Amino acid sequence: MTDTLKAVHGKTIDLKPGQLIKFGAPLKATDGVWDAKKRKFAYRWGTSVCFFPAVECLYLVEGTTYSATAPVIEQPPAPTPAPSPTPATKVRTGTFTTPAGGLEAFLLTDFYLLGVGSLGSFGTAGPLPAGIPTDAGRGFLRGGIFCHATDPLMGDAVLYGRSVEGFVTAHRAGGMRVQSASALLTGYHQIDGTVSAEAEAIRFVGTTDDKIGVDQRISVEGKRILIDVQLTNGTGADLADLRYMRLIDFDQPGAYETVNEVVERGRARATMAGDRVLLVGSDDPRATIGLAIAVPPTLDPYAIKALPVGTKRKGDDSIHVCFDIGTLAIGASTRFRIVIDGSAIAS
Structure with missing residues (x-):
């Protein structure tokens, strides 16, 4: 049976792995605020505050009960795809x-x-x-x-205006945020690696300075672009509050304002000039969608907040597909897929 502690105003609580803690009201923030004088993390609810020696982030379990351990989401095995009624994409x-x-x-x-x-x-x-x-x-x-097969011809969806497309890994260590970005045309090149061509895909294998392995495979099925990502913890310690974020600014020639709309928890629709539509997102339950002004780009996954379904905004914004992975153990890997879908574009 899981132990549940009670938060008491002004007290320091030593929360052990597997224990839960109940507060008198919802927390104002699930990220702890470092108190330099006490050298502890402070958490506030209502007008009360308590302290934890080494808990940087709490995760909601139910009601006002929280845990220091991120929930583990078991991913179902990928179903065997049904035979496609159309010929395979020539690549x-x-x-x-x-x-x-x-x-x-x-x-x-x-x-x-x-x-x-x-x-x-x-x-x-x-x-x-x-x-x-x-x-x-x-x-x-x-x-x-x-x-390249549209009529009239659709412009490159990435290169117009400031070319904003890339990805970020981030986690927390010692009270600090550690993040690495790869968005080369925007000027960020913090994840070294090598790109290669496989028979039907482009692959990138790289490593952050703090030894998080990033393995990405880009392939195409019809009008769907598939980005399969694997992150591996090679840091030598458990990764806390791990995030991955993919950001992209879709534009068309002569018009940098795009209507971006959150259509599902993890998916957004970009309607560009000329009513060109691309969907981007993921079916993974850890994925959420945020929007931010494209220039300068927002590369902090913790600053991008999940937007409710139905949110719609017209402007020069980038779409951010954010994955809240939680804790990743030493040597462990996690996988997920991002899809960019051009099925609505006539060819």
């Missing part, structure tokens, strides 16, 4: 090297041209090889997400 991949971008990669289908930079984010810094379609009619020999 061509490759890598190329330019002075501007180093080793970069592309993936070409009969609908998409995807360009992936040297550190795993969409949008190449250098021009693609001759014969690979890009939005060249509007001046782009580089590539991001280009739907």
Whole structure:
């Protein structure tokens, strides 16, 4: 039976693994506030406060009861996909090297041209090889997400305006937030690694400075872009309050204002100029959607708050798909998938 302690105003509580604690009212914040004088984390409810020696974050269990251990969400095994009634997507991949971008990669289908930079984010810094379609009619020999088989032609969804696309890992250690960002065209390159071309996918394998392994595989099914991510804890300690965030600013030529709408807990719809629609998000229950002004980009996953379904905003915003992973043990891995869906775009 799980022990449940009672929070008392002004007291210091030593919360053990597996124990729960009940407060007299909901907490004002589930992140503890470091009290430098007491050298403890403070938690407030109503007008009361109590202290914990080494609990940086609490997780809601039920009502006003909390735990210092993040809930573990068991992921069901992936179902065996049913045979597709349509022919498999024809895919061509490759890598190329330019002075501007180093080793970069592309993936070409009969609908998409995807360009992936040297550190795993969409949008190449250098021009693609001759014969690979890009939005060249509007001046782009580089590539991001280009739907080259639309009528009228749809512009590259990533490269217009300030090219904002990338990903961030973050966790808490010793009362501090530790985060690493990879959004190369935005100027952030904090996750070293290598991009490569597989038979039907682009893969990026990298590591943060604090030894979190990032393995990402980008593939295409029809008009769906699949981003499969695996994070591995190689730090030598349990990771606390681990987050992963993917951010992307969808735009079309001549109009940097996009209507972004939260359509499900983990999915958003971007309606760009010309009524071009892309969906982005995840079915993973740990995923939520936030919006932020695209320039300068917000790279702090803890600052992006989940928005309720139905939230709609028109402007130069980026969509943030955020995963609250909780605690990841030493040597453990976690996996999830992000989907960018262009099924609404006629070809």
